Amino acid sequence: xxxxxxxxxxxxxxxxxxxxxxxxxxxxxxxxxxxxxxxxxxxxxxxxxxxxxxxxxxxxxxxxxxxxxxxxxxxxxxxxxxxxxxxxxxxxxxxxxxxxxxxxxxxxxxxxxxxxxxxxxxxxxxxxxxxxxxxxxxxxxxxxxxxxxxxxxxxxxxxxxxxxxxxxxxxxxxxxxxxxxxxxxxxxxxxxxxxxxxxxxxxxxxxxxxxxxxxxxxxxxxxx
Amino acid sequence: xxxxxxxxxxxxxxxxxxxxxxxxxxxxxxxxxxxxxxxxxxxxxxxxxxxxxxxxxxxxxxxxxxxxxxxxxxxxxxxxxxxxxxxxxxxxxxxxxxxxxxxxxxxxxxxxxxxxxxxxxxxxxxxxxxxxxxxxxxxxxxxxxxxxxxxxxxxxxxxxxxxxxxxxxxxxxxxxxxxxxxxxxxxxxxxxxxxxxxxxxx
Numbered sequence: 001x002x003x004x005x006x007x008x009x010x011x012x013x014x015x016x017x018x019x020x021x022x023x024x025x026x027x028x029x030x031x032x033x034x035x036x037x038x039x040x041x042x043x044x045x046x047x048x049x050x051x052x053x054x055x056x057x058x059x060x061x062x063x064x065x066x067x068x069x070x071x072x073x074x075x076x077x078x079x080x081x082x083x084x085x086x087x088x089x090x091x092x093x094x095x096x097x098x099x100x101x102x103x104x105x106x107x108x109x110x111x112x113x114x115x116x117x118x119x120x121x122x123x124x125x126x127x128x129x130x131x132x133x134x135x136x137x138x139x140x141x142x143x144x145x146x147x148x149x150x151x152x153x154x155x156x157x158x159x160x161x162x163x164x165x166x167x168x169x170x171x172x173x174x175x176x177x178x179x180x181x182x183x184x185x186x187x188x189x190x191x192x193x194x195x196x197x198x199x200x201x202x203x204x205x206x207x208x209x210x211x212x213x214x215x216x217x218x219x220x221x222x223x224x
Numbered sequence: 225x226x227x228x229x230x231x232x233x234x235x236x237x238x239x240x241x242x243x244x245x246x247x248x249x250x251x252x253x254x255x256x257x258x259x260x261x262x263x264x265x266x267x268x269x270x271x272x273x274x275x276x277x278x279x280x281x282x283x284x285x286x287x288x289x290x291x292x293x294x295x296x297x298x299x300x301x302x303x304x305x306x307x308x309x310x311x312x313x314x315x316x317x318x319x320x321x322x323x324x325x326x327x328x329x330x331x332x333x334x335x336x337x338x339x340x341x342x343x344x345x346x347x348x349x350x351x352x353x354x355x356x357x358x359x360x361x362x363x364x365x366x367x368x369x370x371x372x373x374x375x376x377x378x379x380x381x382x383x384x385x386x387x388x389x390x391x392x393x394x395x396x397x398x399x400x401x402x403x404x405x406x407x408x409x410x411x412x413x414x415x416x417x418x419x420x421x422x423x424x425x426x
Contacts, residue, residue, distance in 0.1 A: 010322075
């Protein structure tokens with residue numbers, strides 16, 4: 001079997017072994033969204049107006065929650081250092097890991113956002129725009145938070161540090177996504193902003209694996 | 225299988241970690257069929273030397289050459305088993321090996337029988353004892369065709385029988401033209417090896 005297939009097979013088996021890794025962020029998303037109407041005045045117009053932004057931010061946080069330890073257990077088990085001996089460039093393997101992570105951990109989050117949308121009575125056309133922005137933007141977000149996770153591998157209490165380090169990179173993605181949502185609410189053209197978001201994801205997906213592999217090498221080199 | 229001849233040449237290697245000099249002017253030549261035990265007290269730089277040889281640490285000063293070529297060209301011919309578990313606790317014994325090796329299932333199963341894990345194929349590593357987990361990591365020695373073995377504390381947590389099995393496997397490997405470098409604090413009885421003593425630098 002090729003390394004690519006072995007990597008995906010391993011990822012699926014890990015999910016089967018630790019289903020909580022998928023479901024916890026989903027619970028988190030639904031929990032946050034179900035709290036919003038309780039905390040706000042029960043005004044459905046207001047909810048519909050801010051609902052999509054709330055869902056977007058909650059999805060971002062849920063994504064950060066399940067990406068912050070992306071490489072941690074493989075690193076402490078010493079399995080990550082074995083990647084260096086596989087006959088593929090480390091950046092390629094990291095790319096595969098990020099793709100698998102997006103497919104199996106981020107995609108389920110996106111797929112439950114329509115439920116969240118219904119809970120906040122978000123209009124259908126905005127909900128569709130929300131889904132599209134999430135599809136287009138989450139590859140970039142996954143890459144950036146993966147980079148944060150890789151940079152902080154060596155430090156024991158890394159949790160929030162990786163997120164903080166990567167914050168400046170999340171900001172433009174969030175701003176562009178918000179722009180798309182506002183335009184969708186107005187009914188104006190969302191395509192230019194979506195194209196920019198897509199460009200972000202493409203650039204991230206090409207460059208971040210290289211940066212992550214450098215960060216992993218650095219951390220393996222610095223650990224005993 | 226019989227490996228083609230290999231020569232490892234370490235010359236004038238020097239390493240410092242956290243401002244402490246671990247070794248300097250370290251020069252050794254190793255050839256196919258040789259076993260080298262790296263010895264020395266805790267913190268003497270045994271793991272550092274092995275990890276440098278495996279390409280996990282950058283060379284600070286000096287040179288390491290495999291058949292006159294730089295280390296980078298030889299990474300795929302190295303089998304490195306570090307002192308970390310090297311296995312994922314949440315996966316089964318078989319799945320762990322399937323990810324790290326590219327050999328068919330029959331070869332994997334016979335490797336697992338060789339390390340006494342027959343009947344544990346589908347057990348999760350977290351359900352095994354520490355020694356059994358170590359056996360699972362070491363099973364790769366029975367199914368991967370890498371000529372250069374770099375083993376950090378391979379004897380940890382192993383029982384007497386498994387130590388014997390491992391010694392026999394290392395002997396067989398070097399008889400086939402392989403090279404084995406390892407560290408351990410309990411000198412193996414059944415093995416003919418050279419010793420490199422670290423920890424005498426000031």
